[in-house]
Amino acid sequence: MNDQVLDTFDTAQLIPDFNAPQLPSERPDHATLHAAEHNTRHWTSRESGPLTPGSDAHRRETCRMFRETFNPYRPSVLEWPKLEPEALKRIVELPIWDIAVQTEGKARLRMAAYAATIDDPDMRAALALNAWEENRHKEVLSRMVQAYGIALASEPPYEFPKDAEWAYLVTGYSECVDSFFAFGLFEVAKRSGLFPPELIDTFEPVMQEECRHILLFANWVAWHRTRLSWWRRVLFELKVVRVWMFLGWERIGLARSMDAEGNEQEHDNNFTVNGAQSVSDVDLSVPDLMRLCLAENDRRFAGYDTRLLRPETMPKLVRFALRFMRKKPSTQSS
Ligand SMILES: [Fe+2]
Ligand SMILES: [Fe+2]
DSSP: OOGGGGGGSOHHHHSTTOOOOOOOSSOOOHHHHHHHHHHHHOBOOSOOSOOOTTSHHHHHHHHHHHHHTOOOOOGGGOOOOOOOHHHHHHHHHOTTHHHHHHHHHHHHHHHHHHHTTOOOHHHHHHHHHHHHHHHHHHHHHHHHHHHHTOOOOOOOOOOOOSSHHHHHHHHHHHHHHHHHHHHHHHHHHHHHTOSOHHHHHHHHHHHHHHHHHHHHHHHHHHHHHHTSOHHHHHHHHHHHHHHHHHHHHIIIIIOEEEOTTSOEEEOOTTHHHHHHHHHOSSOOOHHHHHHHHHHHHHHHHTTBOTTSOOOOHHHHHHHHHHTTSOOOOOOOOO
8 A cells, every 4th residue: 555545535626726735754753743743732813802603704713723733644654553462353343444434435525525615715725624634534544454454344435425515514513423422432442551552642643633623613614604694594504403313313323334245234323332341441331431521522622712613512412411310430340
């Protein structure tokens, strides 16, 4: 595999004025990596005063945040540490690799398709870069799969969306749900000590990138809303409700998909519930896991300008649900 893989999805084909970022050809030294990590997590606008959602300043600063927090890592220079047989088995058996690869594949196309329809050059460039980063995630995953010999189902064809706005909304809100839980699970995996720290480090930029993506998405939604006429706004809000219903349906495990050979693939859409056990040998209670997801969500967003909007639905739902869950100390198994 070489770096040409990054070009198999060409964002510029859909968005002609997109300029792919330049990446360093070699693995940067420790200080440079550290600086890039810090830069991607912290950003404050130089603008003074409020950033009213929908205003030009809000749009401009949202896009600036996305551009200026870009992390220039190159998938081909990432480290894939040699794993002990047990850690290798645990990773190979995680039931997430097919859905992860296909989710990135869908996200890059849907984001690029929607970006191509945006008339504002700043927002178009930000969403195009988001699509490009999804393709880079797919590249990271394919390199990992190759490094550790993980067997994948063949990928179904990625179809160009008929309704690009619908597809982008589904992708954006899915990322808001999935990232919220992924932040918590990633921390569970990190604390468990069951995986080498180098592997955790390799995936850290991907995790933080998802945080940037949903930060961009939440601010795009607010900006987009305020630009619509009242009747388009009503249609848009109805669409958002339908998207949430669709995501609910998908996540209660009804969704199945076909691979390229037409075999039914069952994805574990409830991975969060079972996932904590897969990445840790500590028996974490559901409320404890939810509290950790909330804390990690807050931590990952903490470095960004507080005048930018955050995705709120998942933290609010989980905080609400926690009020009905009794505090129970988690028990330690082995
Ligand atoms: Fe991604
Ligand atoms: Fe993403």
